[in-house]
Amino acid sequence: MAAYRPRPSAKQSTPVKIRTGNVEQELEAKFKSAQAKATKVGVENLTKKDIDGLSSAQLKELRGY
Numbered sequence: 001m002a003a004y005r006p007r008p009s010a011k012q013s014t015p016v017k018i019r020t021g022n023v024e025q026e027l028e029a030k031f032k033s034a035q036a037k038a039t040k041v042g043v044e045n046l047t048k049k050d051i052d053g054l055s056s057a058q059l060k061e062l063r064g065y
Helices: 023-041 058-065
Strands: none
Touching: 023 058
C-alpha cells in the first residue's frame, strides 16, 4: 500500500488588484500616506504594504537620498 501523498496542484496565482480611477492620483496619495507614516514612525519601520507600488524614485525620496 502506497503512502498518502497530496496530488500536485496547479500553482496558485496572486490575485490581481484592478485599479480604478486615475492611477497617478492613487499612487501619489499612497506616496503621501507613506511620507506621513515615515514622519511618525521612521522610514525603517514602514511595512511592505506601505511601500508596495511606489516607484524607485519615490522610495529614494522617502529615504532621503
